Amino acid sequence: MPPITVVIADSDKRRLVICGRLLQGARGIKVVATANTVRESVDTAGHLPKILLLDLKLAVSNDAATVPLIRTKSPGTHIILLSGRASDSLVLQGISHGARGYLDAKLLRRFLEKAVRAVAAGESWVSRAMVAKLIDRLAHLTVHAVPPRRA
């Protein structure tokens, strides 16, 4: 079975190293590249990794183009956002653009490997509180959406 390939894209170099260490020993997981800036993140998407861990700061800079750009370059890559301090609305923005989950920096040691495996298996990784916000956002968007054409 091929390993789960991972790219770590983080402007926080210390946290980048921590993520690398946490995944280093993990069976079946391989970190194939790292990135520090938005451009590097988009560039490393060229490796077509299964998972791309993306610093929330990088996700929201450049008018939040990062997630869509990565998804265009590598549609099969699943993005997990790494969030710092309370930034729910920014996380929600990243998820709206296609990230499959997010992990608070405080929970890295406990959940990083688990989150990587879950998302690689096709699941999402969001907290229950975020689910409620997600639903709110959806309800809001649905009201303003064009109704689907009936077959």
Next chain:
Amino acid sequence: MAVNQATIPILKVLVASDVPDRRAQWMQALQKVAVLHEASDRSMVEQKLTTLKPVILLLDLSIPDVHGQTSLTQLQRISPSTRIILLTKTPTETEGSLLLEAGAKGYCSTEMDPVLLAKAVKMVQKGEVWVGRKVISHLLDTLVSLTEQQRNRSLPKVDPSLDVLTPREKEIVQQIGIGSSNKEIAHQLRVSEKTVKAHLTSIFRKLSVTDRLQLALYVNGHRPSMR
């Protein structure tokens, strides 16, 4: 730190199902968790919602005259403070998403493990939403799709040729397309950031885009289909 001296509020739960065995099973699962009331048909549900105003309503979608979203909305009007958890024999992601968007606080299978049911009730009481993984994934997919639609709607319908741009502007657009920041572009082109920003203003105007995201998507081939 002062402890709240108010008495613990009694958790009133209305258990509604037309299937007696199911109702009994749910009552048993929740007997330690809440003060329970029962209902076996629609009118009883409405009546007890009105008189009891329970914190939670466990509602079996198999009850006759209880049809998904419409019924949910009607029942919510009777007791807006009641959190409604819907249970169905064959849960689907589409139905789950729809009902949650309409305000349901939970959506699960009637065959759910009683221990999990008690947990779900406690979560919903705390103000959270109880929903399965597949439904969450579906919600995410829907959100992404709607966001994309909204984004595409605001893009120019007609495809302006990049030839309206000067060579320098084209260079900048190319850089945006790979995710470069203004600082990086300035460095690359050996100009000041201020100059880059001025160019961007011109580019945005010429291509009728409002921000970098639209520009980046535009460059990478994301255009709405012509209607």
